[in-house]
Amino acid sequence: MDATPLRAVLVTGASAGIGEEFARQLAMAGHHLVLVARRLDRLEALASELQARHNIRVACIASDLSKSDAAESLVAALQAQQIQVTGLINNAGFGDRGTVQDLPLQRQLDMIQVNVTSLVDLTWRLLPALKESANSFVINVASTAAFQAGPNMAVYYASKAFVLSFSEALHEELKRTGVAVSALCPGATDSEFASEANMSDTLLFKAGTMTTEAVVRKALASRRRAIVIPGLKNLLMIWLGKLSPRVVTRRLAGMLQA
Template sequence: MAKPILITGASSGIGYELAKVCAAHRHDLVLIARREEPLLALKDELQTAHGVQVLTYRGDLTEANTRQQFYDWTQFKGIAPYALVNNAGFGSLTPFAEADWANQNAMLQLNIVALTHLTRLYLPAMIAQGQGRILNVASTAAFLPGPYMAVYYASKAYVLSFTDAIATELEDTGVTATTLCPGPTQSEFQDRADMQDVKFFEGKKLPTSAEVAAYGYGVMEKGQRIAVHGTVNKLLSLGTRLLPRKKMADLTKDLQKPA
């Protein structure tokens, strides 16, 4: 495969669009998600449009066995990824004390453990090759506490801290680690998180997943450490350094109080 890129959560939203951008830049692809149909349709589309090779893998990344089997499968196929894009993730809007534990646990497994595990599996070969890219998708949620989405915001704070730390460990190896922080973006995320009625989105035209993906590919290629999408989001993330954390938590609580 030519400079292959592995993308998790490529069946919709930002991951789906990242696959398109990477294929347009002539990367072969390995795509993983639980829904096979959209992955297979995307595979056909990208192979026809760009002449790249696309492999798909159906799997639930909350499960450690699936992650190991996926890694073993890529090893068996002799795939040495140029880049790993840890994009799969989800949130849930609910007061924490009422949250379904299985759902919160799955969120921790996907947003934190799968991202960390896959990075650990693929990083050594990248270092040995002296080149590679890790793109970890966090969120502007990484910069502040998020009442009613407490676990989601905390999971994204983890992604930012973890990725920033390994970016420093990787200096001078030829491998870079980038944290992509999108703000609210058009995708299946809001519906899955039960966020249809929150004030946060009222009257707002959200950026498309395609816009975020194009930006994400660019910052990954540049090896930028932290990349916040959009000018307003950049200003807001800088603002979080100045405001007391209690104030930020109160503001977020007001914006995303469940209806």
């Protein structure tokens, strides 16, 4: 890597899906990048492609955010490589379909660690650097799942509700510092998530998906808004949910992923 300090946007979960698309669109806009995921080979292949196509620098860091010390180690790696983060996209996360009793406990605890704990940990550690950068931003990837309880995916839905609430509060805390914070709340999206979460055959995904390109385009264009909901269908579903009793919304959510 060039010895010049790197000012870059950090993207977690960058090896596939929405995270990979964030990397592509940010590279197209001329941002230097730090790509983070477990699969270093995928990150390096993507980095080579983006550096060849665009006049940017890309650093790759392998990190398993289900580990309790992952955020601390990741920030130490950034400091060792003299990288200053100017934007943070907390995209890493996963879900799994099944009842709380049927899913392995460790998988559900890992879900909380990745979706919630590591997200907060990494954000807290990088806030000082973000406050020093003009036009800096944080995009936390939540979900339309954040707006109601989700039987058969209870921990996933609860984790995304946390991300939404946390992001809204942080948006208010930081809006006078110049750091923009938003919660991106996509619905069903054409990515690896469905297969990884065992959801490909559910009504939710059979009803249609958005492309990662459309989701990320909306997220970046609206990153100074507290809540970003891509897609008219998703927006209407959320507003209808707000008008419905919670017993209705949670039962409907359970039906969509039964």
